[in-house]
Amino acid sequence: MSExxxxxxxxxxxxxxEDVGSFEFYSVKDISIHISFLxxxxxxxxxxxxxxKEPIAFDSDCREGICGTCxxxxxxxxxxxxxxxxxxxxxxxxxxxxxxxxIEPFRATPFKIVKDLVVDRSSFDQIIQAGGYVTVSTxxxxxxxxxxxxxxNAEEAFDSAACIGCGACVAxxxxxxxxxxxxxxxxxxxxxxxxxxxxxxxxxSMVTTMDDxxxxxxxxxxxxxxxxxxxxxxxxxxxxxxxxxKTIL
Amino acid sequence: xxxxxxxxxxxxxxxxxxxxxxxSLFLFLIIHLLGNITLFTGNPPGKDFNxxxxxxxxxxxxxxxxxxxxxxxxxxxxxxxxxxxxxxxSARESRYAVTSFAxxxxxxxxxxQSMVITGVVLMAFLIWHVLQFRLGxxxxxxxxxxxxxxxxxxxxxxxxxEFTNLxxxxxxxxxxxxxxxxxxxxxxxxxxxxGIHGKSFTRITYSISYLLGTIISIGFLIIPIYIYSxx
Numbered sequence: 001m002s003e004x005x006x007x008x009x010x011x012x013x014x015x016x017x018e019d020v021g022s023f024e025f026y027s028v029k030d031i032s033i034h035i036s037f038l039x040x041x042x043x044x045x046x047x048x049x050x051x052x053k054e055p056i057a058f059d060s061d062c063r064e065g066i067c068g069t070c071x072x073x074x075x076x077x078x079x080x081x082x083x084x085x086x087x088x089x090x091x092x093x094x095x096x097x098x099x100x101x102x103i104e105p106f107r108a109t110p111f112k113i114v115k116d117l118v119v120d121r122s123s124f125d126q127i128i129q130a131g132g133y134v135t136v137s138t139x140x141x142x143x144x145x146x147x148x149x150x151x152x153n154a155e156e157a158f159d160s161a162a163c164i165g166c167g168a169c170v171a172x173x174x175x176x177x178x179x180x181x182x183x184x185x186x187x188x189x190x191x192x193x194x195x196x197x198x199x200x201x202x203x204x205s206m207v208t209t210m211d212d213x214x215x216x217x218x219x220x221x222x223x224x225x226x227x228x229x230x231x232x233x234x235x236x237x238x239x240x241x242x243x244x245x246k247t248i249l
Numbered sequence: 250x251x252x253x254x255x256x257x258x259x260x261x262x263x264x265x266x267x268x269x270x271x272x273s274l275f276l277f278l279i280i281h282l283l284g285n286i287t288l289f290t291g292n293p294p295g296k297d298f299n300x301x302x303x304x305x306x307x308x309x310x311x312x313x314x315x316x317x318x319x320x321x322x323x324x325x326x327x328x329x330x331x332x333x334x335x336x337x338x339s340a341r342e343s344r345y346a347v348t349s350f351a352x353x354x355x356x357x358x359x360x361x362q363s364m365v366i367t368g369v370v371l372m373a374f375l376i377w378h379v380l381q382f383r384l385g386x387x388x389x390x391x392x393x394x395x396x397x398x399x400x401x402x403x404x405x406x407x408x409x410x411e412f413t414n415l416x417x418x419x420x421x422x423x424x425x426x427x428x429x430x431x432x433x434x435x436x437x438x439x440x441x442x443x444g445i446h447g448k449s450f451t452r453i454t455y456s457i458s459y460l461l462g463t464i465i466s467i468g469f470l471i472i473p474i475y476i477y478s479x480x
Contacts, residue, residue, distance in 0.1 A: 012346075023346065076349030083353050102347045109342050172351060174362055175337035177260070207259050216340035217260030217333050219361065220438040226355035233354075238446030244261050245444060 004030045005092060008100040009044070011056050017112040017120075023102075024056075033093040037080060038063060038070060040092055057116035065089040065229060068164030071171070072117040073104045078168035078227040086166065086229040106171035110178075110214045121167045123213040124181060128165075130209035131202035132185045134194045147193050157191035160184045162230040169224035169232070175216030180224040182210045183240035184232045190243060203243040263333045268442035270326035271435050277319060278432075282468050288408065289475075295405025296392060303401040327372055334365045356455060360430035361438070367431040374424035381411055412476035421473045425466040432462030 006029045014021030028047075031040050038060050045055035061069035065086040072087060074080035080090045095101070105113055110123040149157075161184075169180035186203055189195030195202075211217075218237055225234050284301055291297030306312055350357055360367070382404065390403035411417050437458035441451065 021343075073345065073347075076345060076347040077351045083351075104345055104347070107341055107343055107345055109340050174357065176340035177337070179260075207261055211260050214340055215260075216337035217264055219264075219337075219364065220356065220434075220441045221361050222354060222356035223351055226351035226353040226357075231354075234441065235446045235448075235451075238441055238444045240444075241261050241265070241442065242444035244259070245265065248262075 002097065003034070004032055005095060005097040005099075007031060007040075007095065007098070010100065010102045011116070012104045013056070013116050014105075014113050015115060017114070021113070026056075031092055033091070033095075035092055036063070037074070037087045037090045037092065057114075057118050059118045060088055063088040066164060068166035071106060071166045071168055073106065073171055075102055078106065078171040079166075079229055083226065084229055084231050086164075089229075106167050108167075108170045108176035108215065110176075111167060111170065119167070121165070123215070124165050124167065124178070126213055127178065127182055127206055127209050128185060131198065131204075131206040132189070133198075134189060134192075135197050136194070149192060153191045157188050160188035160191070160232065160236055163188070163228075163232050164230060166229060168227045168229065170215065172223045172227040173216065173218070174221055174223070175219055177218040177224075178210050178213070178215040179218035179237045179240070180228065180232055180234065182206050183236035186243060187236040187239045190239065199243065200247045203240060204247055207240070207244060260333070260336070263329050264442040266329045267326060267333070268439035270322045270329075272439045273322055274319075274326060275432065275436065275439075277322075278465060282465060285469070285472055288405070288472055295390075295403070295409075298405045298408075299390060299401055299403055300392070302404045306402075323372070323375065327368060330365060330368060356434075356437075358434065360459070361434040364431060364434060367427040370427045371424065371431060374420075374427070377420070378424075381417075382407060385411075408472075409476055409480065412473040413480045415477070418473045418477045422470060425470045428469070429459075429462040429466035432465060433459035436461055 006027070009026040009028060010023045011026060012021060013024045026044055026048075028040070028044050031043065035043070038058070041056055041058055048055045058072065059069050061067045063070070065088060068086075070086055070088045071079055074087070079085060079087050080094075082090050082094055103117065105111075105117045106119050106121075111119040111121055114120050163181060163184035165181060167181070170176055170178050173179075186206055189202065190199055220234070220237075222234050225232065287297040287301045288295075291300075308315075385407050388403035388406045389400040390406070391398060391400045435458075437451070437454040440446070440454055
C-alpha cells in the first residue's frame with residue numbers, strides 16, 4: 001500500500017455570514033496517510049500561501065479530540081466517516097487514493113458562518129448559561145466524599161459529561177436540533193445530587209433557550225448519536241423530556 | 250413579543266403532542282383493522298360487516314362525538330407536525346450540498362425524513378376514504394333476523410363497488426405504502442418523544458416498528474386486493 005494519496009477537495013468558501021458562499025476545488029497530491037485530516041488541510045493551506053492564494057479557514061485547538069473546537073462535514077457526515085472521532089483525530093489512511101471529498105461547514109441557522117468552515121457556536125454558550133450550573137456553598141473546601149454518589153449515577157453523569165460541545169449533533173440533525181447537546185448537559189447534572197437543586201428550573205430554562213436560539217425540534221433520527229465523537233446516547237434526550245414532563249405535571 | 254407568541258410552546262411539548270395523538274391514532278388503526286375482519290365473515294357475505302357498522306352507528310350521539318374526537322386527533326397531530334416542521338426548516342436556512350447516512354447507531358432513514366410528506370399524503374387519502382365510505386352512497390339492505398327487520402345501511406355493497414375499480418385499488422396501495430413508512434418511524438419514535446427509553450425497550454420497539462407498520466398496511470391492503478380479485 002502506497003504511503004501517500006492524492007485527493008480532490010471540494011471545499012465551501014464563504015467570506016462571512018452575509019456572503020453567499022460557493023465551493024472551491026483543490027487538487028492535492030502526495031498526502032501522507034499517517035497525517036490527520038486537519039494536518040492535510042494545513043498542507044493544502046501551506047501550498048496555497050506559497051502560491052499567494054487565500055488559505056481555507058477552519059477551527060482547531062487541541063487536536064487531541066477533546067476540546068470540541070474542530071469540526072466540519074465531510075461527504076454529508078459531520079466529523080467524517082469514522083465513528084466516535086473528531087476530524088483532528090481522523091487520519092488520512094481512512095480515505096482512498098483519488099477520492100473526491102465534499103467539505104462543508106456545520107450548517108444551522110443559529111451557527112453563523114464566520115469564515116469558510118469556521119462557525120460561531122456561541123448559541124451553545126447561551127444554552128449553558130441558561131442552566132448548566134450548580135449551586136455550591138461557599139466557605140471552606142468540603143471534605144472529600146462528603147456527598148456519596150452511587151457508581152451507576154456517577155458513570156451515567158460522566159457519560160453525559162463527555163460531551164465536548166462540538167456541534168456535530170446540530171450539524172447532522174435533519175432539523176438542526178440541539179437536543180442531544182442540551183440533554184447531555186441536563187442529564188450530566190441531573191444524575192448528581194449537586195444538580196438536583198435546580199433540576200426543574202434547569203430543564204425549563206435550557207429548553208426555552210434552545211428553542212429561542214432558533215434550533216429545530218428533535219424528530220428522533222438519532223443521526224446525532226451516530227456522528228457524536230463521544231458517542232452521547234439519545235437516552236439523554238429521553239431523560240430531558242421526562243424531566244420536562246415532570247415539571248409540567 | 251410577537252403577535253403569535255401564544256402559539257409558542259416548547260419544541261419538546263410539540264413532540265409530546267405529536268406522540269400522544271400519534272399513538273392514539275395507531276391504536277385506532279388496530280381497532281379499525283380488527284373491525285375489518287368482519288368483511289370476510291358472515292353469511293350472506295357482508296352481513297357481519299353491515300351489522301358491525303350498524304352496531305357502531307347505534308350509539309348515536311356518542312358515535313358522532315367519537316368521530317369528532319378522532320377528527321380532532323388527526324388535525325392536532327397534523328397541525329402540530331406542520332408547525333414543528335416549519336420551525337425545523339428555518340433552523341437550517343442554507344442546505345447541505347451533500348447529505349448522507351452516518352450509519353452505526355443512526356436511525357435516520359428515508360421514512361424518518363419524509364414523515365411530513367407521508368403524513369400529508371395520508372391526510373389527503375383519509376379525506377378521500379371518508380368521502381368514499383363514511384359519506385358515500387347509501388344502499389339499503391334488510392336482514393330479517395336483525396334489528397326487527399328494519400333496513401340497515403349496506404356498506405358492504407359500497408365497499409365491493411369501490412374496490413372493483415383498479416384505480417381505487419392502486420390508490421389504496423400507494424396510501425398503504427405511505428402508511429407503512431409513516432408507522433415505521435412513528436411507532437418507536439413516539440415512545441422516545443415521551444421520554445420512554447431503555448436499552449432493550451428502545452432496541453425492541455425500534456426493531457419491530459417498521460415490521461409493525463408493514464404488517465398493518467398489508468392487513469388493510471388485503472381487503473381491496475381480495476375484493477378486486479374475486480370480482
